[in-house]
Amino acid sequence: MTTSLPASAQPASPRGLPSPLGLHRVLDPPGVLPQAAWRLDPSPAIAPDEIRVRVGRLNLDAASYRQLRETYAGDPGKIRAAVLDIIATRGKMQNPVTGSGGMLTGTVEEVGPRSPLGLKPGQRIATLVSLTLTPLVITDALARWDGLSEQVPCEGHAILFARSIAAVLPEDLPVPLSLAVMDVCGAPALTSRVVTEGAVVVVIGAAGKSGSLSAAAARKAGAAKVIGVVPTQAEAELLRDPTATQDPLVDEIVIADAREPVGLAAKVEQAGGPADVTVVCVDAAGCEGGAILSTAQGGTVIFFSMATSFSAAALGAEGLAADVTMLVGNGYVPGHAEFALDLLRTTPAVRSLFERRVQE
Amino acid sequence: MTTSLPASAQPASPRGLPSPLGLHRVLDPPGVLPQAAWRLDPSPAIAPDEIRVRVGRLNLDAASYRQLRETYAGDPGKIRAAVLDIIATRGKMQNPVTGSGGMLTGTVEEVGPRSPLGLKPGQRIATLVSLTLTPLVITDALARWDGLSEQVPCEGHAILFARSIAAVLPEDLPVPLSLAVMDVCGAPALTSRVVTEGAVVVVIGAAGKSGSLSAAAARKAGAAKVIGVVPTQAEAELLRDPTATQDPLVDEIVIADAREPVGLAAKVEQAGGPADVTVVCVDAAGCEGGAILSTAQGGTVIFFSMATSFSAAALGAEGLAADVTMLVGNGYVPGHAEFALDLLRTTPAVRSLFERRVQE
Numbered sequence: 255m256t257t258s259l260p261a262s263a264q265p266a267s268p269r270g271l272p273s274p275l276g277l278h279r280v281l282d283p284p285g286v287l288p289q290a291a292w293r294l295d296p297s298p299a300i301a302p303d304e305i306r307v308r309v310g311r312l313n314l315d316a317a318s319y320r321q322l323r324e325t326y327a328g329d330p331g332k333i334r335a336a337v338l339d340i341i342a343t344r345g346k347m348q349n350p351v352t353g354s355g356g357m358l359t360g361t362v363e364e365v366g367p368r369s370p371l372g373l374k375p376g377q378r379i380a381t382l383v384s385l386t387l388t389p390l391v392i393t394d395a396l397a398r399w400d401g402l403s404e405q406v407p408c409e410g411h412a413i414l415f416a417r418s419i420a421a422v423l424p425e426d427l428p429v430p431l432s433l434a435v436m437d438v439c440g441a442p443a444l445t446s447r448v449v450t451e452g453a454v455v456v457v458i459g460a461a462g463k464s465g466s467l468s469a470a471a472a473r474k475a476g477a478a479k480v481i482g483v484v485p486t487q488a489e490a491e492l493l494r495d496p497t498a499t500q501d502p503l504v505d506e507i508v509i510a511d512a513r514e515p516v517g518l519a520a521k522v523e524q525a526g527g528p529a530d531v532t533v534v535c536v537d538a539a540g541c542e543g544g545a546i547l548s549t550a551q552g553g554t555v556i557f558f559s560m561a562t563s564f565s566a567a568a569l570g571a572e573g574l575a576a577d578v579t580m581l582v583g584n585g586y587v588p589g590h591a592e593f594a595l596d597l598l599r600t601t602p603a604v605r606s607l608f609e610r611r612v613q614e
Numbered sequence: 615m616t617t618s619l620p621a622s623a624q625p626a627s628p629r630g631l632p633s634p635l636g637l638h639r640v641l642d643p644p645g646v647l648p649q650a651a652w653r654l655d656p657s658p659a660i661a662p663d664e665i666r667v668r669v670g671r672l673n674l675d676a677a678s679y680r681q682l683r684e685t686y687a688g689d690p691g692k693i694r695a696a697v698l699d700i701i702a703t704r705g706k707m708q709n710p711v712t713g714s715g716g717m718l719t720g721t722v723e724e725v726g727p728r729s730p731l732g733l734k735p736g737q738r739i740a741t742l743v744s745l746t747l748t749p750l751v752i753t754d755a756l757a758r759w760d761g762l763s764e765q766v767p768c769e770g771h772a773i774l775f776a777r778s779i780a781a782v783l784p785e786d787l788p789v790p791l792s793l794a795v796m797d798v799c800g801a802p803a804l805t806s807r808v809v810t811e812g813a814v815v816v817v818i819g820a821a822g823k824s825g826s827l828s829a830a831a832a833r834k835a836g837a838a839k840v841i842g843v844v845p846t847q848a849e850a851e852l853l854r855d856p857t858a859t860q861d862p863l864v865d866e867i868v869i870a871d872a873r874e875p876v877g878l879a880a881k882v883e884q885a886g887g888p889a890d891v892t893v894v895c896v897d898a899a900g901c902e903g904g905a906i907l908s909t910a911q912g913g914t915v916i917f918f919s920m921a922t923s924f925s926a927a928a929l930g931a932e933g934l935a936a937d938v939t940m941l942v943g944n945g946y947v948p949g950h951a952e953f954a955l956d957l958l959r960t961t962p963a964v965r966s967l968f969e970r971r972v973q974e
Contacts, residue, residue, distance in 0.1 A: 286876065383932065568942050569744070571942075571945065572744070573743055574647075583928055584938065585929070
């Protein structure tokens with residue numbers, strides 16, 4: 255279950271009362287959001303709307319772990335000491351060089367009487383807000399971590415605010431699979447909101463995790479045709495359901511370089527485009543023009559790739575006289591984790607693709 | 615009048631036939647969009663769906679002119695020679711260092727029988743697509759340009775494709791005023807699409823050109839309350855209608871630093887927020903969090919600032935568990951120039967603000 259705050263929650267709160275955004279946990283500098291803070295107060299005592307979680311594992315952001323590994327030349331002891339020092343100094347795991355955090359899994363330990371998150375003690379959860387804004391204390395000196403990967407088994411506690419996002423880890427799925435789904439669960443949820451009955455949908459990067467879930471979401475929302483764009487023959491093979499006993503994830507597969515607008519749009523048109531909705535799920539720079547050009551006038555482009563350039567999208571649409579609605583893919587949509595997990599459970603082609611991806 | 619192509623126009627066209635996007639004018643490298651091309655064919659003979667314009671003035675992009683001025687230490691002769699060389703070499707005015715162009719004004723000279731733009735010979739127009747994709751020839755060696763500003767009086771011709779955007783310069787307004795409006799006309803058009811009857815609208819940067827037009831558009835679309843955010847007391851004075859005889863442009867003025875989310879959201883709330891729609895019109899980096907936090911759950915943020923960071927918006931919303939729709943401000947909405955010019959004509963506070971801004 256994904257939990258979230260009702261629509262009325264606002265940031266400001268009178269001095270002294272807990273803030274749904276955790277402003278009362280900010281020590282330095284005062285007045286900024288927890289993510290922007292240098293130091294948080296990770297004290298275990300919770301406010302009436304907070305939750306304390308017993309932490310079992312940190313998943314460090316890939317860029318953060320890479321920076322640490324390179325800085326300390328792969329020395330596990332030094333990497334471990336650096337992570338411990340960051341957490342002790344800042345009250346949260348936010349790499350001061352990369353600015354990034356990661357997420358954690360753990361068990362709900364204590365729930366304040368006014369927490370709106372709907373969690374109960376004993377539930378195994380994953381946090382879907384970043385470690386960069388999560389108060390955190392480590393108590394086992396990371397003794398069980400070998401320092402060789404971004405997966406950090408540990409003991410300690412973390413604090414969730416009223417306006418946090420956490421999802422209960424399902425009993426019926428392996429944890430790595432659930433985490434892989436939760437990592438990209440905003441994409442299918444927003445796709446589902448935007449796609450209407452009978453739409454032609456293009457998913458750029460359809461063989462990836464967010465792409466395959468978005469394709470399944472488009473299908474479920476009633477798309478008349480789903481066109482999956484992949485860069486190579488190998489990705490096309492991955493996208494085809496290997497068992498061929500189930501409905502295929504997409505109706506048409508286009509192999510194209512999404513960074514070449516003219517070639518991409520021509521191939522999409524041959525496959526049944528242009529799209530009413532185009533979903534960009536590839537983490538490559540320079541896909542804005544191709545996505546815009548593959549979309550019909552009056553259509554919508556949803557950008558989920560963090561490699562998206564805001565100005566390339568805005569100026570690209572203007573330069574093409576393209577009357578398209580362009581959405582910044584918001585990683586948070588209420589109910590997104592549960593929705594994505596259900597897609598995985600009910601779409602064999604998605605599950606098969608994820609299981610192959612997670613094994614890699 | 616703004617002219618644009620019907621929704622059915624698609625990019626691909628059989629080899630040999632003109633492309634609505636001008637692909638047939640691309641010389642090097644073949645197959646890319648005109649904007650991405652190194653060199654275009656600016657021949658004066660037009661295809662059946664093209665238009666040739668007699669050019670009267672180029673308005674170079676500010677960043678492009680600055681780069682030229684700095685490179686040539688302000689020497690007008692060298693700057694002039696450099697611009698001539700770029701246009702002669704590339705067949706378009708696209709600064710190879712900055713990648714940017716600008717726009718032009720001129721007179722329609724010849725209209726192909728299948729041009730969908732609705733223009734007639736003799737009409738004075740401004741192009742609303744970039745010079746970076748407009749075939750251009752200069753015939754007077756820029757003899758009338760002093761090289762001292764980005765305003766370049768000149769003689770020559772330019773080509774408009776089927777899928778170009780051009781607006782007729784109105785007879786009833788001074789040209790600099792019309793150009794200033796057209797420069798930002800996408801913002802009020804999209805604001806008008808998004809704002810619904812009774813909405814609370816926050817405009818960040820409300821005393822600017824795109825901001826004031828967006829505020830007027832929100833009012834016209836039926837907003838119940840328009841809150842204008844400005845950074846300083848001086849900007850607040852600019853926003854207040856100096857004559858005080860007309861309806862004010864905004865209902866509430868908030869003076870705040872939009873880069874400080876917590877402070878901004880608190881002040882917006884005091885002024886009647888949070889917003890159903892927040893429009894970001896300030897060209898400053900770091901306004902994403904404040905805009906998101908000033909917007910109610912279920913609301914919409916429209917980012918018009920080119921300083922917007924895609925990842926800051928996407929990750930910011932997730933970190934705040936904010937269920938907001940985030941739109942990339944598309945500079946093109948059909949009818950946008952005419953709509954914005956009408957707002958200026960019918961909203962004395964906007965006209966007054968523009969006249970003071972344009973004089974600066």
